[in-house]
Amino acid sequence: MELELEKLTLPSDNERPFVIAGPCSAETEEQVMTTARQLAEKGCHMFRAGVWKPRTKPGGFEGNGEVALPWMKQVKEETGMLVATEVATPEHVELALKYGIDILWVGARTSANPFAMQALADSLKGIDVPVFVKNPVNPDLELWIGALERINQAGVKKLAAIHRGFSSYDKKIYRNTPMWQIPIELHRRIPELPIICDPSHIGGRRELIAPLCQQALDLGFDGLIVESHCNPDCAWSDAKQQVTPDVLDYILTLLVIRSETNSTEGITLLRRQIDDLDNQLMDLLSKRMRVCREIGQYKKEHNMTILQAARYNEILEKRGAQGSLCGMSPEFTAKVFELIHEESVRQQMEIINK
Incomplete structure (x- = not known):
């Protein structure tokens, strides 16, 4: 209504x-x-x-x-x-x-x-x-x-x-x-x-x-x-x-009060959307790392090695395919998840070596 x-x-x-x-x-x-x-x-x-x-x-x-x-x-x-x-x-x-x-x-x-x-x-x-x-x-x-x-x-x-x-x-x-x-x-x-x-x-x-x-x-x-x-x-x-x-x-x-007729208003709105999405990305990465730390604690308690090669390859293959479907190159997607995996391993190493 x-x-x-x-x-x-x-x-x-x-x-x-x-x-x-x-x-x-x-x-x-x-x-x-x-x-x-x-x-x-x-x-x-x-x-x-x-x-x-x-x-x-x-x-x-x-x-x-x-x-x-x-x-x-x-x-x-x-x-x-x-x-x-x-x-x-x-x-x-x-x-x-x-x-x-x-x-x-x-x-x-x-x-x-x-x-x-x-x-x-x-x-x-x-x-x-x-x-x-x-x-x-x-x-x-x-x-x-x-x-x-x-x-x-x-x-x-x-x-x-x-x-x-x-x-x-x-x-x-x-x-x-x-x-x-x-x-x-x-x-x-x-x-x-x-x-x-x-x-x-x-x-x-x-x-x-x-x-x-x-x-x-x-x-x-x-x-x-x-x-x-x-x-x-x-x-x-x-x-x-x-x-x-x-x-x-x-x-x-x-504070700067901008005119609605300002020619830069359109790009300002788009940039603000980018800022918001970046904040959401950071929040999601924080949540992912929290789960990774919980996995690290589980591995420590069960005497498991940190690197699980099969699981890592599975992530790269799945995310690479998803990246292609979303219009991103597989190389870009692989690079992003390689860096995420590297940070996940680092955090799990800290937990296991405590």
Whole structure:
């Protein structure tokens, strides 16, 4: 189905993109107000903070709940910024609206659950409030679109999507793999839907926020949502991925906003796709080496030699044939897998000789 959308006005200026900024969690009144005042001084138009914090495991700080909502109201009254927070249940929606929250967002864990999304949608019927929906934890475009459709069918026409990356098991460069091709496809399917990038959750480390912001803008995203804290090292949740308002201001100052009519836009998009695919290749190689190390441990425990010639020849033959079918020369494919095999042997040697 097509979404029935109204134009969502995103406050920004000619020199900077639209940005929602604020701490991961609303920890104390002092922390919220200090951060909000600093962001307002830097020209921020919208303040974000988590009032309810769904954690992967119990025991962590899970938010102050309703106690924090008057702080958000105070931010709005004192600074003039719009305020936004995450909701996961109908009760959250009711309380957020009671305290004048301007924008609601739905988190990745909630958007992955159709039952939860339908409950939220039912609670939003007849309410004119913008709702931003983060991508589900797993890379499922149809599930993401389904979450947006449920909210839209409730009568909410001011919608946006937030891209925060996708979870994976193995060690990787990013906390959540960007998989840019998924939001790109979402834009192709629903071009009128604004898409906002969340570099804090994609990167997971503050040093990755600036390049991810630029990459998102180069790909044509409509804005950014960045976690900013007055004292990030002491944050009660996600400390490593938050930046001070001063650092955020510096990042935004350096960003290049490119014209849609720029003649280099096409090749920039293609190069960004190459970067994304290269990151995926690195993640896959990391997973392959992990399995190779497990094989090395097995060989050590069973007194087997590292080099299994028959298996190595089988890999080269199979991958060479696959390379030919994919339009690559057998020589190229053989060279790539020879290097991969060489690194696999090296890692297994380290395990056996320990």
